[in-house]
Amino acid sequence: MFRTHNCGELRLADAGNDVTLSGWVQIGRDFGGLTFVDLRDRYGITQIVFDQDDNAELADRARKLGREFVIQVKGTVRERTNKNPNRDTGNIEIIASELKVLNKAKTPPFTIEDDTDGGDELRMQYRYLDLRRNPLQENIIFRSKLALSVRAYLGGKEFLEIETPFLIKSTPEGARDFVVPSRLNEGQFYALPQSPQTFKQLLMVAGYDRYFQIVKCFRDEDLRADRQPEFTQIDCEMAFVEQEDVLNTFEGLTKHVFAELKGITLGDFPRMQYDDAIRLYGSDKPDLRVGMELVELNDVAQNQGFGVFDGAELVVAIRVPGKADLTRKQLDGLTNWVKRPQIGAKGLVYVKCNADGTYKSSVDKFFDQEKLAKWAEKTGAEAGDLLLVISGEDEKSRTQLGNLRLHVAKEYDMIPAGTFKPLWVMDFPLLEWDEDSKRFHAMHHPFTSPKKEEVERMLTGDHDTMKSLKADAYDLVINGAEIGGGSVRIYDRALQEKNFELLGFTPQEAEEQFGFLMGAFEYGAPPHAGIAFGFDRLCSVMNGQSSIRDFIAFPKNNQGRDVMIDAPATIDGGQLRELSLALAVEGETE
């Protein structure tokens, strides 16, 4: 037996007992007569003492232990004289009688400490060492507990976890698929699922009533920071439900996991129309920890001789409370920030509401005190506040100012730590018109139902009608992060066909790609609706962290590579020939 106890469980009550522990040498400290070793495992750290007077040979060997050596120690538990109250095992230590080195360790390329000296690349390459560090270990353990909690909750509500296939069919709708060549079916490919969408709908047609799955999904996208080609969803679907049932069920789930894992009681989630979210926050995922709603200034800012505003569709402001004291340099910084190509604003107007009741703005030439007072009135600004104003096209300006709002809040520490502000964003548009490709895209996905009262308009309306259709689609947002989204689904063949037609499918294409689903709708499909939560994102948001990568044991880097195992990699010619494939890499001759 390698151990009688783990390194986190011995207490004062165990004093006098003979024990065996195994673990990693966190650190050794040599005080001449006494050598102390902190022995670490997943469960904690226990102090081991080697006494030179007791056993010189043993103490000698202990002194030679390096960091991260794996050892087994036998000894007796005794009370510590200098207790460590910060450690669960801090009241005791083990006076060692035997020591066995189970495995040596080279000096790690970075320190295994909460604050490590290792850079990103190095830690990714030695991920198994990085994973030893407390912050990462806590994240991975949290993730495991969250999954268990989600499963227990949904299992208790009659949800069945049903596995859907990973080797499915490629469809051009949505993001790019990863494909898998089939050896047994020459020239043909499977695709890895971007989500189990069609399968969970078929499970509803099959009568399973309540389905969920914590499941890997795949998207071959150009990677941005904090996006992963494989990611995990809590994927759910319910039959014989309306939107309200789904919202209540998953609000319940969210409250449950916050209570169970974080000890936080969330109140009822507010709801917001999509249109209001865009209007007030310039975003479909408003961070409600931050105030500073967008205020339209058109009627007080236009036709006053300032050409930039006069030519704009929208003049829009946020009030930054108590920030009238920003320096010229800080304000220039904000201006430069919004002018970066990622944001794309042409400029930024500011108004300082001075303590003495006067105003100082970057457009004093065009707007006198009286006029600026009207801006202040409109935005509710008081002495000491700062107004930031952007103008231009309506939607773009709102988005730019919405981004600035978040940037300012972060930059000036205006986001209260440890608070969680959930929000349902509702009534998304069904379709999105894309001017470039001159076609509609599905705002959520092609299986989303228009609101019941919109069905008639959808089946009979003209082009402009389609732009204004609202869907029974909803997103859960927490602290400005999209946790998940879902919709009521179409379950009628004719309506589904109409939607595919609007999305630019020919009837043949629709049949070829989704004929199995539309066929299923003809054999008794119940009304159904569902939702999917981003599991990685939920983990990070619940812990107030921004990177999902720190909650994934073995993530890919921004180039989609696993630098630890060095994947992807070339495969040999035999494998390619078996798959009836050839490389068509530039410069290659195959």
Next chain:
Amino acid sequence: MFRTHNCGELRLADAGNDVTLSGWVQIGRDFGGLTFVDLRDRYGITQIVFDQDDNAELADRARKLGREFVIQVKGTVRERTNKNPNRDTGNIEIIASELKVLNKAKTPPFTIEDDTDGGDELRMQYRYLDLRRNPLQENIIFRSKLALSVRAYLGGKEFLEIETPFLIKSTPEGARDFVVPSRLNEGQFYALPQSPQTFKQLLMVAGYDRYFQIVKCFRDEDLRADRQPEFTQIDCEMAFVEQEDVLNTFEGLTKHVFAELKGITLGDFPRMQYDDAIRLYGSDKPDLRVGMELVELNDVAQNQGFGVFDGAELVVAIRVPGKADLTRKQLDGLTNWVKRPQIGAKGLVYVKCNADGTYKSSVDKFFDQEKLAKWAEKTGAEAGDLLLVISGEDEKSRTQLGNLRLHVAKEYDMIPAGTFKPLWVMDFPLLEWDEDSKRFHAMHHPFTSPKKEEVERMLTGDHDTMKSLKADAYDLVINGAEIGGGSVRIYDRALQEKNFELLGFTPQEAEEQFGFLMGAFEYGAPPHAGIAFGFDRLCSVMNGQSSIRDFIAFPKNNQGRDVMIDAPATIDGGQLRELSLALAVEGETE
């Protein structure tokens, strides 16, 4: 709201209440004045009554409902006059006041009944209809419950469920990988994991101590009946453990799920040496529900003038209790069965132990009564028993007779229904010599450790020594099905290198493919061991069924195709070009 109750929950206590139900029309029965509809959902069936006298229009509409129509009914619960004790809701019925057709249904291509008239292909094509049938639904629900039970048990034992990546690196060892071309890394491929083996070992190196995952794995094999290209494992690994710890933990898990899901208490699992399993049952997965152990007859059957036996390495028999009365035709049937190419025996000798104490054999010409009596003595045969004897090469003959043993047991109903006989098979050989390729293969996998006392022999021994090395490898077998297997792992770089060398890897190949793992062994790798259960197989064995396909919601057929969604399929040229690939299909010009 679509329903106040589901179709399985109303009881006599609900009589008088107004309710709303939704579900599928299982069947309608028209008795003129009264029309009865059995309304079905996942939870059960409730009888709905439409009364012509009450509401003629409603009854009229009810008469027109077809099978599998999706309807919503409002009405009042009342006590039934003719109760149905076979149904949980059998004491009540709903007298309908409103009826709404939520969706029509075409006549299904096969009946949605326990015994359907649909053939395999048709049911696979309309899987969403097949999944409505009780037998399949029970299987899928069982699977969901089993997963929940496994997770709760392991979660309660400090196991963490940790997701490992699906997009990894192809390795030539083992079965064929499915590969996934990388668009962002031109000419390179990911592979889908055949198991999370190396990642779970890295998690042990990373200190996670106890890992599990219920996870999809992938093997691109030539498909046989009841094999799936994607399948599910309960994958586990533990650090600071010996073989005994793993066996105890997973014996505990197995007992737990049998108790919780089947109400069956399993006693302690017997253990058998691999060598004994082969010797006594001609199989490394003996079905202990069947007796009929193999008995060697060399000393009583050879050198008696029967050339076939005399030239054989082994003469081996089973005693079939009480089957001396098989007819000549039945015995010929058995002979033909073992001579099929799948079994490959040259012939079959039988001895009937007649009720009167005499013997009748197919080799009476060579063996008189006295000699046959010795066979009977050796095998413990009594009057009424039948001996079946095969001869030839040792291992082949045992395998053939082992197969015959199972065939006879099935054919003559000698397997007790509803019994479960678990068994640990232990001490597998480490390496298997392959005469064709003139190299060793790993019996379990290349990460398996030889038994501790064998390490020295492995590091220093000659070729023949290697053939005889035993590993700390074990399989769990239930009723003759391999539920899972595992091993103690190598955690020392030098030993791992030696194993790769024995398996025919050059040092460069070993480094290229598994350098990350061997590197990890140098940074403090703890002793560790693990196991993986086939989850699909566990489901089927626990339910006394032979097909794993019936426990998978959307399985592939024997050609690896999903005939419902029609996958795999061709992808368009643009997709191929993006992946820097070209088809090399015969006859194609690309």
